[in-house]
Amino acid sequence: MSKAKTPSEITLPAFDQGWGTVLAFLAAHFHRIAPEVWQQRLLDGKVYWYDSGETIQPDTPFKPSRRVCYFREVAAEPQIPFAHQILYRDEHILLACKPHFLPVIPGGDFVNECLLARLKRDTGLTDLVPVHRLDNETAGLVLFSCQPHSRAAYSRLFAEGTVHKEYQAVAGLPPQLQQAPLPQHWRIQNRIEKSEPRFLMRQLDGEVNADSSLQLVERRDQLGLFELCPHTGKTHQLRLHMQQIGCPILWDKYYPQLQPKQQGHFSQPLQLLAKRISFVDPISGAKHHFQSERQLQSWAPATT
Numbered sequence: 001m002s003k004a005k006t007p008s009e010i011t012l013p014a015f016d017q018g019w020g021t022v023l024a025f026l027a028a029h030f031h032r033i034a035p036e037v038w039q040q041r042l043l044d045g046k047v048y049w050y051d052s053g054e055t056i057q058p059d060t061p062f063k064p065s066r067r068v069c070y071f072r073e074v075a076a077e078p079q080i081p082f083a084h085q086i087l088y089r090d091e092h093i094l095l096a097c098k099p100h101f102l103p104v105i106p107g108g109d110f111v112n113e114c115l116l117a118r119l120k121r122d123t124g125l126t127d128l129v130p131v132h133r134l135d136n137e138t139a140g141l142v143l144f145s146c147q148p149h150s151r152a153a154y155s156r157l158f159a160e161g162t163v164h165k166e167y168q169a170v171a172g173l174p175p176q177l178q179q180a181p182l183p184q185h186w187r188i189q190n191r192i193e194k195s196e197p198r199f200l201m202r203q204l205d206g207e208v209n210a211d212s213s214l215q216l217v218e219r220r221d222q223l224g225l226f227e228l229c230p231h232t233g234k235t236h237q238l239r240l241h242m243q244q245i246g247c248p249i250l251w252d253k254y255y256p257q258l259q260p261k262q263q264g265h266f267s268q269p270l271q272l273l274a275k276r277i278s279f280v281d282p283i284s285g286a287k288h289h290f291q292s293e294r295q296l297q298s299w300a301p302a303t304t
Contacts, residue, residue, distance in 0.1 A: 003071055
C-alpha cells in the first residue's frame with residue numbers, strides 16, 4: 001500500500017443533495033472507491049476537517065461548503081523511470097520539464113510519484129502549486145507558483161489566454177500529405193465535451209470552446225513533424241484536432257480508439273511535447289521565453 005505523504009483537499013458542495021453524511025458524499029463523489037474503503041479510512045482517522053483538524057467519523061453529518069482533507073492510497077504505485085528537469089526558478093515561479101508518463105499532480109494510481117511531489121522533494125518548497133497541467137502521457141514544460149500571495153497573478157495568465165504555448169507532435173501522414181508542399185496549415189475551431197468513459201473527450205456541434213493552429217513543418221517517409229499552438233486549453237484538445245485533420249498523434253492510446261491499459265510499458269510514449277512557453281511576468285514585467293530541450297523519441301536524430 002502506498003499512501004500520500006501530504007493530504008488532498010475537497011470542498012463539499014454548497015447544498016446537500018441527499019447525502020446526509022460526509023461518508024455518503026465521498027462514496028458518491030469517488031465512485032471508483034468502494035464505500036467500505038472510505039468507511040475504514042474514516043475509522044482510521046485518515047479524513048478530517050481542514051479548518052479544525054477534527055477527524056470525520058462515518059456518521060459525521062454533511063456540512064455544506066466545508067473543506068475536507070484526506071490521504072490518497074493505492075495498492076501498488078507505478079514508478080516512472082524517467083527524469084524531470086528544473087529549467088528556471090525565481091522567488092515566484094518555477095518552470096520544470098516533465099517526462100512522458102509522469103503525472104503533474106497525484107491522481108489515479110499515483111500518490112507520491114508525480115512531478116509536484118518530485119519538485120517538492122528537490123526544492124523543499126512546500127507551497128509549490130502548478131498553475132496549469134499536462135496529461136500524464138504528454139511531456140514538456142509546466143509552470144509552478146512558489147508563493148501563495150502571487151499565485152493568482154500567474155493563474156490569471158492562463159485563464160485570460162495571455163500565455164503563448166507551442167507543442168510539437170509526430171503523426172502518420174495520409175497519402176495527400178505525403179507529397180504536399182510544406183508547410184501545411186490548419187485552424188481548427190469546434191466544441192469539445194466529456195465523453196464516456198469520463199476521461200475521454202469528443203468533438204461535437206455547438207458553440208466553439210476549442211481553438212488550435214496546426215502546422216506540418218517536416219516529413220520523414222510517412223511521418224510528419226507538426227508545430228501546434230492551442231489558443232484554448234480544453235482537455236485532449238490537440239489530440240482531437242490532430243485526429244480531425246486525419247493525422248492522429250503517433251502512439252496515442254486514447255484516440256482514435258481507446259487501447260487496453262498496460263502498466264510498465266514505456267517504449268512508445270505519446271509523441272506530443274509541450275516545447276515552448278512565453279508570457280510577460282505579471283510581477284516583474286519581464287518577458288519570459290522558455291524552451292524544452294527534450295526531443296520526441298520518434299523524431300530524435302539517429303545515434304551512432
